[in-house]
Amino acid sequence: MSTLRFPRIVTETLSGRSLVLPDSLESNLALVVLAFRRHAQPIVDSWMAPIGRLLVDRTDVEMYEVPVLAGGWRMVSGFIDGGMRAGIHADKHDSVATYYGDSTRFRHALGIHDLNSAYPFLVDSKGTVLWHASGWASQAAIADLEGLVTTRTTALGRQ
Numbered sequence: 001m002s003t004l005r006f007p008r009i010v011t012e013t014l015s016g017r018s019l020v021l022p023d024s025l026e027s028n029l030a031l032v033v034l035a036f037r038r039h040a041q042p043i044v045d046s047w048m049a050p051i052g053r054l055l056v057d058r059t060d061v062e063m064y065e066v067p068v069l070a071g072g073w074r075m076v077s078g079f080i081d082g083g084m085r086a087g088i089h090a091d092k093h094d095s096v097a098t099y100y101g102d103s104t105r106f107r108h109a110l111g112i113h114d115l116n117s118a119y120p121f122l123v124d125s126k127g128t129v130l131w132h133a134s135g136w137a138s139q140a141a142i143a144d145l146e147g148l149v150t151t152r153t154t155a156l157g158r159q
Contacts, residue, residue: 004128005109005128005129006021006022006121006128006129007106007109011098013096014097014098019064022123025123025125027061027062028060029062029122029152029153030062031122032120033048033121035065035068035117035119036068036112037116038067039116043118043136047118047120047137051120062095063095064095064096065096067096067099069099110132118134120145122145130152131144131145
């Protein structure tokens with residue numbers, strides 16, 4: 001079985017912070033949810049809202065929502081990011097990082113073919129994908145993810 005590696009993605013958060021995934025991760029774990037179409041936002045929210053509630057008091061797991069827009073949108077990125085900043089509460093700006101450009105390389109590396117869905121990945125600080133899914137969140141998937149995060153952070157705390 002080959003280990004899935006999270007590819008390097010250079011982006012910037014809505015707060016203006018440069019973010020290079022997975023290189024910029026400050027915690028041992030991060031949940032990164034990729035989406036490629038605006039209409040996939042409710043799918044993204046189905047992951048971010050319950051996981052956010054589970055991790056609200058934790059500083060050892062980061063969460064990032066990464067809207068991916070094709071390169072042609074880069075020319076109006078300021079307008080798009082401004083619209084997102086206006087529609088997203090300010091306390092979330094540091095966890096939303098828009099990527100503008102060709103996504104073929106990292107979509108291929110992660111096995112993403114359906115651009116109409118959302119893709120959550122649990123990634124460690126070395127870029128190893130520990131868990132991933134696609135589509136809408138389910139209670140079972142949220143429970144699995146929560147269990148994995150708890151197991152991993154408990155094990156890391158013992159080292």
